[in-house]
Amino acid sequence: MPVSTDQTLTIVRNLNADPMTVYNAWMDPNQRKQWFTPSADMMTCTNCTIDAKVGGQYRMKLVTNEGDKEYHMGGEFRELDPGNKIIFTWKSCSESDNDPAATCTVTLKPTKTGTEMTFIQVGFANDESRNDQTQGWNGCFTTLEQYVDSE
Template sequence: MSETTAAQELVITRVFDAPRELVYRAFTDPDQLAQWFGPVGWSVPRDTVDIDARVGGHQRFTMVNDADPSMTSPADGTFSEVVENELLVGYEEVKGVPGFPDGTRLTVRLEFHEEPGGKTRLVLRQGPFDPAVRADAEEGWGSSFTKLDALLAR
């Protein structure tokens, strides 16, 4: 990987206090994704979520700002690799998003690793990002993962 590519990629490692199958399902089950995805202050209405977790399948949803529902952020990704309970890789062609030239292919790779004590280590890689946008994405994922922690604790 080139230095430029590494600088543009966001990498987050997080350990969740839940088995790998449950963490994986939180990303692939529409009912669960709607309960946790999006940073604090944003929600994902269940009726906007459509997930087909297979190679060539898709993940579509719309984040809605809680304070101003006219502010939305739709996502329409395609899965390029899927290994149940282990790996999700996908991409989205970005259009009309501040900080991204139209047509940018934003990729995300989610690795689900078993950890002792029934825990799961998630490794997320996403990019490419402009450095300022990468910082916002990292903050957004961290906030979303706090919501995911609460869902997994139920």
């Protein structure tokens, strides 16, 4: 099934940390493992590898706290501008290998209190995928807010 580009997911969050701190939380695998979960009560990121360069790959594994399900995802970095922007492809391993990856853009802008982070994802296999991604990313970004607040 082809990826639909007629739907766009946009999420904006204001974080109490400077843009470089937020950028590092995205790009450092040890930091990303601390916040990359849609619900810390339900699952944990147990593995994260990041080759932080344009063309570099990233891979993550999330496991339910009961240990009965695993979720794998990954992609490739298309653009990296430290403290400003990250563009990467995104694909869940539950999607068909024939489905193209979605494209995600994270833009970081300094504010008086920290950083305005704008996340845009384009390309969904279907409406269900978009709805799942919306819920998942919002959960991750709530955890990211808590993580950068504690740093």
